[in-house]
Amino acid sequence: MKKSIFCLFLLVLSFSxxxxxxxxxxxxxxxxxxxxxxxxxxxxxxxxxxxxxxGCSSCITIxxxxxxxxxxxxxxxxxxxxxxRSTKELKVRFNLEPNNQNIIxxxxxxxxESKLDFGSVGIYTLQNGxxxxxxxxxLKSISQSLNVFKSKMTY
Numbered sequence: 001m002k003k004s005i006f007c008l009f010l011l012v013l014s015f016s017x018x019x020x021x022x023x024x025x026x027x028x029x030x031x032x033x034x035x036x037x038x039x040x041x042x043x044x045x046x047x048x049x050x051x052x053x054x055g056c057s058s059c060i061t062i063x064x065x066x067x068x069x070x071x072x073x074x075x076x077x078x079x080x081x082x083x084x085r086s087t088k089e090l091k092v093r094f095n096l097e098p099n100n101q102n103i104i105x106x107x108x109x110x111x112x113e114s115k116l117d118f119g120s121v122g123i124y125t126l127q128n129g130x131x132x133x134x135x136x137x138x139l140k141s142i143s144q145s146l147n148v149f150k151s152k153m154t155y
Contacts, residue, residue, distance in 0.1 A: 021131045024116070028124065028131065031114040035080065035106045043129030045102070046076040047153050050122045052111070053090075054083035058139055063121045066146050068094040071103055074153050079103045082111040123149050
């Protein structure tokens with residue numbers, strides 16, 4: 001009896017998580033379309049890194065530097081910068097500019113209405129445009145997490 005209840009619980013939990021990932025995948029696709037003002041399909045990417053430029057300054061610096069150094073190599077990763085006060089710092093300090101390929105700037109702050117705002121750097125791992133994993137980075141683990149993410153995205 002307990003085994004049956006446990007199996008039923010796992011089944012319900014599995015469907016619940018899948019449903020949440022699908023909703024979040026749709027919200028992410030919608031956000032990308034609004035930011036780019038086009039139908040850029042996240043299905044062409046294996047990962048999306050959302051970098052808010054408001055919050056932990058060390059996290060912002062480390063993540064922006066990571067994007068600057070790896071965007072050309074990681075063409076399968078979409079780097080989405082949000083909460084931008086000025087694009088000048090991104091251009092001058094990190095040599096980053098939106099390229100409509102894998103670096104985009106959310107200058108209108110659409111992230112707030114998308115409900116995908118983590119308050120920190122967030123990474124999605126995608127498969128066929130669907131989210132299969134999400135990680136919210138913190139200062140203690142950001143460097144290690146970015147290295148792991150890079151190794152996953154480089155195949």
